[in-house]
Amino acid sequence: MTERTLSIIKPDATRRNLTGKINAVIEEAGLRIVGQRRIRMSRAQAEAFYGIHKEKPFFGELVEFMTSGPVVVQVLEGEGAVSRYREVMGATNPANAAPGTIRQLYAESFTGNSVHGSDSPENARDEISQFFTEADIVG
Numbered sequence: 001m002t003e004r005t006l007s008i009i010k011p012d013a014t015r016r017n018l019t020g021k022i023n024a025v026i027e028e029a030g031l032r033i034v035g036q037r038r039i040r041m042s043r044a045q046a047e048a049f050y051g052i053h054k055e056k057p058f059f060g061e062l063v064e065f066m067t068s069g070p071v072v073v074q075v076l077e078g079e080g081a082v083s084r085y086r087e088v089m090g091a092t093n094p095a096n097a098a099p100g101t102i103r104q105l106y107a108e109s110f111t112g113n114s115v116h117g118s119d120s121p122e123n124a125r126d127e128i129s130q131f132f133t134e135a136d137i138v139g
């Protein structure tokens with residue numbers, strides 16, 4: 001089924017000018033970038049986005065990191081886009097990411113792991129609505 005997922009190219013990657021290289025991996029995997037915007041996330045936006053991790057020991061560091069520089073928020077579309085993009089990103093801890101995945105190729109650290117991808121179709125809808133209106137998405 002054609003699906004949409006939210007991707008974020010994180011500050012460690014924008015800082016190193018990796019937006020184009022990451023987009024190339026995404027497109028080569030057959031996913032279409034149907035919405036894309038470069039933004040600076042506010043603290044409130046980052047805290048809301050990662051609200052599910054509020055009680056985790058890494059929450060403060062994560063919010064600090066996500067607001068430390070520009071991010072590129074994207075809507076990706078394709079067959080089973082949510083799980084497909086999780087495969088393309090690789091494991092959360094880059095040390096465990098499979099060869100050829102974005103995190104294996106480009107991640108700097110556990111927190112600086114270059115990309116975010118939604119983890120379910122329900123969360124994808126919710127996350128997309130935090131950054132995009134339907135008019136911003138051109139399929």
Ligand code: ATP
Nearest residue numbers: 053058062091092110111112113115116117118119
């Ligand atoms: P994302 O949600 O960013 O796509 P994910 O779903 O693979 O990544 P989550 O478990 O949702 O991973 O964690 C969100 C983010 O928090 C991770 O991408 C990573 O940047 C950071 N993170 C998660 N676990 C740790 C940890 N143990 N130490 C440091 N940072 C962590």
Ligand code: MG
Nearest residue numbers: 116117118119
């Ligand atoms: Mg997650």
